[in-house]
Amino acid sequence: MGKSIFLLIGVTALSMSAIFVKLANAPASITAFYRLLFSFVIILPIFLIKNLEEFKKISKKDFLLSLISGISLAAHYSLWFQSLKYTSVASSTVIVTLQPLFSIIAGYFIFKERYTKLAILGFIIAIVGSVIIGWGDFQVSANALFGDILAFIAAGLMSANFVLGEYVRKRISAITYTSITYFAASVFLFFVVILTNTPLIGYPSYTWLNILGLALISTMLGHVIFMWLLKWFSASVVSMTILGEAVGACILGYFILKESISINQLIGIIVILFGIGLFLKEHKQN
Template identity: 25%
Template structure:
């Protein structure tokens, strides 16, 4: 590895105690913003395929994030590290499978299943990052999974096509867990905005061949077809994912995984009105349980592991 300058010192300092809430709040808000992703995808399918929408969402983010890096860092983006490249690859494959799943199953089903990766990322962080979650997290994770299951399985019966979509979303869950882990590692030497810039560059590069493999048209039939990808760029890619990446720098990975589960609640609530996918009583109860899990995840103190890596700025 090459030596780093003092300005890029990968040894982080703990977040000020008075601002300990800021990182988790950013992750929670970012997760809520991600709830608009499946909605925008459904609305944009008249002009573009699911994979093409993802590609343009990533590509449009690059010219938006680059000047933000210059403004915030007063310099060009730092060189990407291996972790941010892997995070981008994992996220792109996650989104490719999830977007495919959203065309085959309901918004709430696909969003729930892919977020199992977020709920379980705490265990992976324990193994690979030595971030040991407190006992409260295990209760929160259990409630989150129970609530998410009710949100998904409490709806109408599934057809064969929906089952295929659910299986694709389950595979995507594994990729989202890898994305969270590598994003956490990347933030040790990259600022939040420049991490998002490099993520978008990697994601656009990986998503382009996926569009052609899927046999989709790269360009919409009319200029108005770019509107929904642009909105997804602003709300989901720049605001949503950007808040999560930035907040991860000062949030325990296990806790962040629970906080991001605000996404299926928001997605299901919007889909209720936008796509006539009403929530049953069981699904509404599941959404409530998820919100309780989000609150509970913030009540415990994660314990440091052997390496003491719990909070990273």
């Protein structure tokens, strides 16, 4: 088991993301900005105490790639949170977790990863499961489809964050890497908020509590853990595992937001779990 248990913890924490976003009920740019700003503030003391010397020694290339990764992360959250205004938690989360599509391609061409036929089959099965879960939204309205498109773009941006993380994490620690990326993401989103004339304050207490939940649970116990795991697992493995977020989002959406779970979604959940299991088993053996 070892570090594999942290994959489960990370997925569980990330599954809460869409719930917190829905409950926060704030502009997408505000939710994304404060999520990353709060996360940066939380991690900053650890960085200053334990990782400042490492930061001084990192190469310009790794620093630049970390900044780009942070901007990708910022754009990912902004577009994904915006998608939740148009489509359901289940569908948006399903589409945004299609990031393995990008990560596997990057793993093949950049990191020279090779996949068995059964591993590819597991990937395809998991993707089919995701499509089954989100199929209803594709038939509902143009708004839902627009939300799904935003989520798909967000998936590609999140993959860029993981692929860059896999590359940079070979040389620097997770704390240093996430500190740089969260700082860059916060600055980027601050300008987005200012340029769109979105109020920075004046939101109700439940909004702040849910954004804080995003930072403490979904980011610190989700995204940060996955950045740490990139030292041992490839971006493709981490991305495939995150497909399980769709399963968690469906279940949590049912209990917390009273969103129904259809037969399609139930079948999709089973298919996703089978596909993830097959991919991880075959990729590990390979």
